[in-house]
Amino acid sequence: MSGGWRLIGFESNDASTNMAVDEAILICRSKGESPNTLRLYSWEPSAVSIGFFQSLQDEVDIEACRKEGVDIVRRITGGGAVYHDSEGEVTYSLIVAEGDHNIPKDILSSYRIICSGIVKGLELLGVKATFQPVNDILVNGRKISGNAQTRRMGVILQHGTVLVDADLNRMFRLLKVSDEKIRDKMIKSAEERVTTIRRELSSKPSLQEVASKIKMGFEQALNLNLTPGRLTEEEFRLATKLKREKYSSLEWIFRR
Amino acid sequence: MKSFQGISEVKVPGGKLVRVKCAVEGDKISKIQITGDFFTHPEETIQRLEEELTGLEVDNEKIRSKVHEFFQRQECVLIGVGPGDFITAILKAASPQTPE
Numbered sequence: 029m030s031g032g033w034r035l036i037g038f039e040s041n042d043a044s045t046n047m048a049v050d051e052a053i054l055i056c057r058s059k060g061e062s063p064n065t066l067r068l069y070s071w072e073p074s075a076v077s078i079g080f081f082q083s084l085q086d087e088v089d090i091e092a093c094r095k096e097g098v099d100i101v102r103r104i105t106g107g108g109a110v111y112h113d114s115e116g117e118v119t120y121s122l123i124v125a126e127g128d129h130n131i132p133k134d135i136l137s138s139y140r141i142i143c144s145g146i147v148k149g150l151e152l153l154g155v156k157a158t159f160q161p162v163n164d165i166l167v168n169g170r171k172i173s174g175n176a177q178t179r180r181m182g183v184i185l186q187h188g189t190v191l192v193d194a195d196l197n198r199m200f201r202l203l204k205v206s207d208e209k210i211r212d213k214m215i216k217s218a219e220e221r222v223t224t225i226r227r228e229l230s231s232k233p234s235l236q237e238v239a240s241k242i243k244m245g246f247e248q249a250l251n252l253n254l255t256p257g258r259l260t261e262e263e264f265r266l267a268t269k270l271k272r273e274k275y276s277s278l279e280w281i282f283r284r
Numbered sequence: 285m286k287s288f289q290g291i292s293e294v295k296v297p298g299g300k301l302v303r304v305k306c307a308v309e310g311d312k313i314s315k316i317q318i319t320g321d322f323f324t325h326p327e328e329t330i331q332r333l334e335e336e337l338t339g340l341e342v343d344n345e346k347i348r349s350k351v352h353e354f355f356q357r358q359e360c361v362l363i364g365v366g367p368g369d370f371i372t373a374i375l376k377a378a379s380p381q382t383p384e
Contacts, residue, residue, distance in 0.1 A: 080327050083319040086303065106323035106363075108300075135325060135361055162323075162363055179325055284319050 034257040037068035038118070038239035043075035043099035044275035045267070049259065050121045050187060051104055051274075052267035057123050058181035061262060064124040066246055066254060068239040071112040071119070075099035076202050079107040079176065083284045092201050102281050105176035105187065107163070109203050116193035116224070118238045120146070122186050122246070129250070131184060139163050139177060141250070142186045146173050149245025150190070153238065155228045163188075170223035191224040192238050286310070292376030296322075300364035304377035313340050313378060322365035329360045333370070342378045347371065 056062035087109040132138045150157040160166045165173035175188030226232040294302045300322040307315040355367045
């Protein structure tokens with residue numbers, strides 16, 4: 029399959045489902061059984077995801093997450109720890125076969141191209157953002173979107189966040205700060221380094237609205253023709269298996 | 285015979301964080317784990333590096349040439365971090381007086 033692109037979502041799932049679905053699509057795409065896909069989703073309940081190489085215990089206050097009912101998941105992509113607020117973030121994933129749709133083979137260039145969909149989506153919402161290599165999107169120097177990519181079996185998977193609203197206090201309760209005494213300072217500096225759509229527009233659009241503009245952003249910036257679809261039976265079967273055997277397993281979560 | 289565990293952290297300027305935890309028994313690395321928020325493509329590279337470092341003599345020159353030789357041999361793309369950052373972090377963690 030090549031040609032057409034499929035849109036999945038906007039939908040809301042728990043953390044292990046979200047990561048399992050991304051990987052299931054990647055695997056099925058690599059076998060040529062699934063089309064190139066854009067997925068838009070949020071996290072219910074709120075979750076913390078950590079990068080492939082991160083140490084869970086170094087990065088996450090596991091007890092605080094348990095107390096607050098926040099999921100924890102390890103991604104198959106590198107990068108840092110992210111707090112995904114169920115009401116404050118839209119996440120996308122783009123799964124495309126290498127060589128398809130003129131996505132550059134060079135990883136750094138491909139970040140720029142894929143992120144242009146997010147930049148365009150933000151522009152459609154009225155937020156002027158720019159791509160900042162390697163993998164960030166900024167508004168007036170403040171980060172509004174973080175992105176992470178992996179390439180496996182000839183397929184690119186890039187997923188990333190769009191911050192709609194942020195509860196930095198909560199974020200710093202859940203993510204580990206090296207020194208408790210500097211927690212307040214960190215929150216203050218995060219306020220200077222991070223921004224949200226709500227802050228930029230002085231009003232908060234619904235996640236649905238943000239997702240719909242991101243979809244349009246990808247269509248326009250990457251010249252995609254997205255057809256709404258759903259998971260194939262095989263993707264669904266594989267995602268269920270990956271959720272159970274990989275993303276929910278302590279072995280995977282505590283891998284490092 | 286000395287035996288100890290060391291931890292180090294290297295913040296790559298404008299880049300990512302590399303953390304190394306390492307156990308040394310006698311004069312050899314007996315266990316090593318490299319963590320952080322960097323990217324490698326493919327991701328399995330880091331595990332292979334850890335495997336190749338395990339059992340290696342704790343000697344600055346040997347570690348340095350091992351890491352360089354490893355990355356020359358691998359078809360691997362590093363993002364946000366370079367071989368030199370891994371070397372700095374490994375040497376720091378594997379040295380008995382870990383300087384801060």
